[in-house]
Amino acid sequence: MNSTSADIYEIAMGRWSRRLSRSFLDFVAVPSSDSVSAGSLSSGSLACSSLIDVGCGTGSLTLAAATRYPDAKIIGIDLMPDYLTEALRNTAPNAEFETGDAAALPFGDDSFDTAFSQLLLNDLDGPARAVSEMVRVTRPNGRIAATVWDRAGGLTFIRLFLDVAAILVHGAGEELRKKVFDVPYQNEDALFDLWSDAGLHDVDTTTIAVRMDFLDFEDYWQSLMGAHSLIREFFGNLSPELAHEVQQATMRAFLAGQADGRRSLVASALAVRGVVPRTA
Incomplete structure (x- = not known):
């Protein structure tokens, strides 16, 4: 469907x-x-x-x-x-x-x-x-x-991913973060x-x-991938190896050293x- x-x-x-x-x-x-x-x-x-x-x-x-x-x-x-x-x-x-x-x-x-x-x-x-x-x-x-x-200072669930992308995908990740955060009213x-x-x-x-409440990392990831077309396009264009690395690093940031499960992030x-x- x-x-x-x-x-x-x-x-x-x-x-x-x-x-x-x-x-x-x-x-x-x-x-x-x-x-x-x-x-x-x-x-x-x-x-x-x-x-x-x-x-x-x-x-x-x-x-x-x-x-x-x-x-x-x-x-x-x-x-x-x-x-x-x-x-x-x-x-x-x-x-x-x-x-x-x-x-x-x-x-x-x-x-x-x-x-x-x-x-x-x-x-x-x-x-x-x-x-x-x-x-x-x-x-x-x-x-x-x-x-x-x-967007730049208050959307934690997007910031987690964009900071990871900027660190791991040199150039393109930093450009993505800049584009998503570059809005008229900040x-x-x-x-x-x-x-x-x-x-x-x-x-x-x-x-x-x-509060943005997520059931687990999968719920978070689904929300993230639907949040902005630029994020979906960026992740979809990564090589399988780099995409896996970015997703795993984002998961570690989301879990913050704890077991997977519910998380509540401020927006x-x-x-x-x-x-x-x-x-x-």
Whole structure:
């Protein structure tokens, strides 16, 4: 049975993005539609509120929001239709899923009370354009928020492998580590500036920590190989002997001198939120 893009994502990242979603929504503190109209930032019942999850992937954040705000309408949009399975589309009665581009959202101005995005901005060629679109489709006094993995400093499960690769595969391993870590937003200050440059007010940032729990090294390795296409390509192009050496060294780093079994690694994400200014 061939694995779909959604299957690979679920193994590699979906289970962790679900954990991240809960803490991210705490930080977003979605305002109610009434408070948006009145210019207040306090959260309310969210009756008749409309929210959009830009770059929803397999729906972790969309479904978390749909559960937390059962009276709100949630739309998840993603460029990859493979993620938007029929099962996902029928999961929550107040959630809808559409295919679309974050840089050209197919919605009119001021369509939503809140726009948020999880684990998207660092994978876009033009993240500022996506933020601009989120601002455009959100009503004045509405909230815009996003979170990205702290890829270089906060993804331990990837760092284990990349450091091994950089040591054992001279040149190519170091280049792989550089490419994976070379993302636009590597700290809270960079996200703060992105939101401020978009004209958002009351900008705030934070770092969110979640646990990544693995059953054993095999579970870890499956997640790692699905985490990033560059990692899969790099490992697949190694000679059998070097691939074995890299995998064994990564296993020793993962086990840390103990028997194989459950491990829990910390992962951190950077988050930012801001308020759409009132129109003149």
